[in-house]
Amino acid sequence: MSEIKLFSSIKIRGVTIPNRVVLSPLCMYSANHGVASDWQFAHLSTFARGKTGLIFAEATAVEARGRITPGCLGIWTDEQADALKPITSFIERMGCVPGFQLAHAGRKAGTKTPWNGGLPLDEDDAKAGNPAWEIIGPSDIPVAEGWVIPKAMDKKDIGEVISAFANAARRAVKAGFKVIEIHSAHGYLLHSFLSPLANKRNDEYGGDIYGRMKFLLQVVDAVRDVIPENMPLFCRISAVDGLENGWEIDDSVILSKKLEEHGVDVVDCSAGGISGAPLFRVNNKGKPLKTNMDRGPGFQVPYAEKVKSEAGIKTMAVGVIVDPHQAEQILQENKADLIAVGRELMYNPFWALHAAQALKADPEFSMWPEQYKWGVNRRGKLADFKGLRDEVLDKEAVASHLSDIYNQK
Numbered sequence: 001m002s003e004i005k006l007f008s009s010i011k012i013r014g015v016t017i018p019n020r021v022v023l024s025p026l027c028m029y030s031a032n033h034g035v036a037s038d039w040q041f042a043h044l045s046t047f048a049r050g051k052t053g054l055i056f057a058e059a060t061a062v063e064a065r066g067r068i069t070p071g072c073l074g075i076w077t078d079e080q081a082d083a084l085k086p087i088t089s090f091i092e093r094m095g096c097v098p099g100f101q102l103a104h105a106g107r108k109a110g111t112k113t114p115w116n117g118g119l120p121l122d123e124d125d126a127k128a129g130n131p132a133w134e135i136i137g138p139s140d141i142p143v144a145e146g147w148v149i150p151k152a153m154d155k156k157d158i159g160e161v162i163s164a165f166a167n168a169a170r171r172a173v174k175a176g177f178k179v180i181e182i183h184s185a186h187g188y189l190l191h192s193f194l195s196p197l198a199n200k201r202n203d204e205y206g207g208d209i210y211g212r213m214k215f216l217l218q219v220v221d222a223v224r225d226v227i228p229e230n231m232p233l234f235c236r237i238s239a240v241d242g243l244e245n246g247w248e249i250d251d252s253v254i255l256s257k258k259l260e261e262h263g264v265d266v267v268d269c270s271a272g273g274i275s276g277a278p279l280f281r282v283n284n285k286g287k288p289l290k291t292n293m294d295r296g297p298g299f300q301v302p303y304a305e306k307v308k309s310e311a312g313i314k315t316m317a318v319g320v321i322v323d324p325h326q327a328e329q330i331l332q333e334n335k336a337d338l339i340a341v342g343r344e345l346m347y348n349p350f351w352a353l354h355a356a357q358a359l360k361a362d363p364e365f366s367m368w369p370e371q372y373k374w375g376v377n378r379r380g381k382l383a384d385f386k387g388l389r390d391e392v393l394d395k396e397a398v399a400s401h402l403s404d405i406y407n408q409k
């Protein structure tokens with residue numbers, strides 16, 4: 001067993017995650033009518049070959065109105081759930097854990113893909129067969145100037161969405177996912193109910209923090225009810241809105257205590273997104289989003305640390321965690337229990353395997369898939385020798401070393 005925390009396993013309820021590296025959910029906008037395509041298989045299976053401990057599929061819409069774009073993954077039909085089975089089974093075959101993020105985009109639904117600007121669907125999209133649809137939110141306040149005004153949800157809408165989350169969770173379990181995450185971050189539907197900037201309701205789902213938390217807690221209850229008792233439930237939050245008069249870190253501590261009481265095991269601490277498009281986009285005027293957040297390495301780790309220490313619940317840290325030593329330090333300092341990595345894993349899908357080398361947690365390449373292990377092990381020895389060769393420049397020794405490596409039986 002490795003002494004290195006990043007490569008130690010963690011058991012949550014009945015599920016053992018083999019290491020602490022997590023693929024953060026990453027929208028791919030590449031589904032067909034909500035059904036996973038070969039892209040999703042190729043994308044997620046790569047992280048499994050790279051031995052990422054817990055692999056979250058992208059934000060998946062629990063109902064059609066909850067898609068960010070027409071190409072978003074959905075799970076409101078059996079066909080959509082069935083298409084995910086080869087993915088979960090491959091991830092498990094690699095010894096990793098498949099995770100699933102249940103999502104509803106709320107007032108940020110119905111947009112173009114980020115690489116087409118990320119703005120609301122328009123007439124050109126309608127002509128191309130992708131008409132806009134009615135979007136819903138806590139109040140009739142748009143995400144930003146020029147965005148579609150959402151319908152303020154009535155009690156019937158709220159009931160329908162709660163049922164959609166429960167049905168989606170049931171299907172996700174059938175599709176083979178072993179961890180479920182509820183997406184309540186980045187300005188999407190559940191987060192928009194939490195934030196006083198988006199929720200101006202004066203019924204039981206608005207007002208003070210307890211009213212604003214009610215919808216999310218009802219969704220948590222509905223999901224917890226239909227998933228197995230031994231299945232971990234995560235909730236992703238925006239720990240702060242990063243805007244004046246918005247949701248603050250102390251609100252997140254209050255919420256996290258409630259989430260724990262309602263059966264959530266891990267709070268995944270992200271931030272921002274309540275106003276304008278998601279974190280990584282620009283606003284509708286092409287300007288960077290207005291928040292007071294500095295986005296340097298590990299910028300959201302303090303949120304995971306505070307929620308963990310003050311709410312007494314496990315946390316997942318995310319946001320510009322790129323270096324294995326940085327990740328290990330976060331765990332050693334007990335600031336979080338899991339490390340989610342997004343863009344760095346897209347850049348290098350074998351990040352976990354390489355991090356294990358960098359931290360000297362896997363000297364014999366035992367973590368690698370057996371199809372790669374025997375060859376990569378020899379490459380490792382060769383790489384060590386190359387370092388030496390630069391100093392000694394002994395061509396004969398190099399040749400003999402290479403032949404030893406490649407002729408090994």
Ligand SMILES: Cc1cc2nc3c(=O)[nH]c(=O)nc-3n(C[C@H](O)[C@H](O)[C@H](O)COP(=O)(O)O)c2cc1C
Binds near residue numbers: 027028186
């Ligand atoms: C292409 C892309 C797609 C994303 N899709 C999702 C998503 O589906 N659900 C979600 O909660 N966050 C999503 N995010 C946010 C990431 O999960 C992650 O929180 C963010 O990128 C910060 O982590 P990083 O610095 O390691 O990339 C997305 C980010 C990117 C870059």
